[in-house]
Amino acid sequence: MIRGLYIAGTGMNVQTKKLDVISNDLANVNTTGYKKDDAVIASFNEVLTYRLKDMENNIPNDRAIGSMNFGARVDQIYTQFAQGSLVKTDGLVDLALQGDGFFTVQTPNGVAYTRDGKFSINGEGALVTKEGYAVMGEDGPIEFGEDYLTNGGKLAVGEKGTITVDGRKIDTLALVKFNDNQGLTKREDNLYLANGGAEPFEGSVMQGYIEASNVNPVTAMVDMITVSRAYEANQKMIQVHDNLLGKAVNEVGRV
Numbered sequence: 001m002i003r004g005l006y007i008a009g010t011g012m013n014v015q016t017k018k019l020d021v022i023s024n025d026l027a028n029v030n031t032t033g034y035k036k037d038d039a040v041i042a043s044f045n046e047v048l049t050y051r052l053k054d055m056e057n058n059i060p061n062d063r064a065i066g067s068m069n070f071g072a073r074v075d076q077i078y079t080q081f082a083q084g085s086l087v088k089t090d091g092l093v094d095l096a097l098q099g100d101g102f103f104t105v106q107t108p109n110g111v112a113y114t115r116d117g118k119f120s121i122n123g124e125g126a127l128v129t130k131e132g133y134a135v136m137g138e139d140g141p142i143e144f145g146e147d148y149l150t151n152g153g154k155l156a157v158g159e160k161g162t163i164t165v166d167g168r169k170i171d172t173l174a175l176v177k178f179n180d181n182q183g184l185t186k187r188e189d190n191l192y193l194a195n196g197g198a199e200p201f202e203g204s205v206m207q208g209y210i211e212a213s214n215v216n217p218v219t220a221m222v223d224m225i226t227v228s229r230a231y232e233a234n235q236k237m238i239q240v241h242d243n244l245l246g247k248a249v250n251e252v253g254r255v
Contacts, residue, residue, distance in 0.1 A: 003070065005241045010071030011234035014041055017074045018227045025215045026224075033115030034190060034213040035079050036220075042075035081181045084115075084214040086206060092155045093119040093127060096211040097175070099203020102192065104136040104174040105129055111136070112191040113176065113184070118210050125149050131189050137163070137171030144170060159204040175201035 018039045028034040046067040054061040086096050095117035097103070102113035112133075119135055122128050127135040127142040134141035144165065148155075153165040161173030176198040178184065184192040 003068070005238060007071040008234045008237040008241065010044075010073060012231055012238075014039075014072050014074055015227050015231040015234065019224065019231070021077060022220055022224050022227065026217060026220050028190075029213050029215045029217050029220070031116070031190060031213050032118045033084065033211045034215065035081050035084075035115070036213070036215045037186075038078045038080060040075045040078050041072050043072050044070045079182070079184075079186060080214065082214050084212045086209045087212050088209055090208045091118075091210075092207070093121060093157075094208055094210050095119060095157060095173075096206040096209040097201070097203055098206055099177075099201070100181070101175050101177040101201035101203050104176060105191070106134040106136055106141060107189075107191065110193075112187065112193055114189075114191050115211055116190045121149070123149075129189075133189075136174040138174055139171050142171045142173070157205055157207040159206075161201070161205045173205065175205070177201050177203075 018041075021037045021039045025036045046069045048067050049065045051062050051065060081100070083098075086098070095103075097115060097117065102115060103117060105112055105114055114129065116129065118130055119127055120130070121144060122132070125144040125146055125148055127144070129135065136142070142163065144155075148165055154167075156164050157173075158164075161175050163170040163172065178194060178197055178199065180197075183197065184194050187193055
């Protein structure tokens with residue numbers, strides 16, 4: 001009976017974590033290049049139980065009863081890197097990646113990677129993210145210089161990430177991919193950290209587009225309802241076990 005309380009309790013913890021993940025996905029449904037998360041659930045390791053100091057017909061009966069586990073847990077948070085839909089904006093430095101890959105950006109804490117191509121040109125003529133992080137090219141941070149800010153020019157980004165102004169090459173975007181995206185660590189500001197293993201990007205760059213989040217809000221809302229009902233079911237099981245324990249102590253125990 002006590003074990004039933006623990007199992008229901010771990011079930012509630014699991015559903016709470018799943019609800020947090022779904023809520024975060026819904027909060028980022030309009031975040032450019034955001035990738036949805038899933039909570040992977042696993043059971044605790046099974047434990048083999050034995051009879052202890054048990055006698056049957058005056059013969060020791062210390063045999064194995066069987067195995068049991070003590071509920072469920074969140075094993076890992078799995079990020080789905082499926083391609084989001086492309087949204088046309090016609091922005092000169094709005095860029096989207098078609099295929100598996102990432103932009104490289106320089107942050108105060110080092111190099112990071114993102115799918116968010118909603119870039120802008122700051123007052124110093126540098127290409128930056130919404131948070132102000134420098135977008136990296138093959139020659140370092142991409143800078144258009146004061147001449148572009150003053151005189152302008154025809155800015156073009158090729159499918160391979162080559163950036164030109166009036167036909168003059170500025171730099172080429174530092175685009176990378178990874179053999180296993182699950183090895184990336186998700187961080188704030190829609191960024192990812194990696195421990196190496198980067199390879200050249202093999203897809204294409206789309207100028208004037210941004211990649212939408214791959215979160216389906218309808219599916220997420222249905223999942224949220226399902227999780228809420230599962231939480232309530234575990235909550236009711238705790239109430240049932242609590243009532244049974246109360247009867248065992250207050251009624252059966254008196255007899």
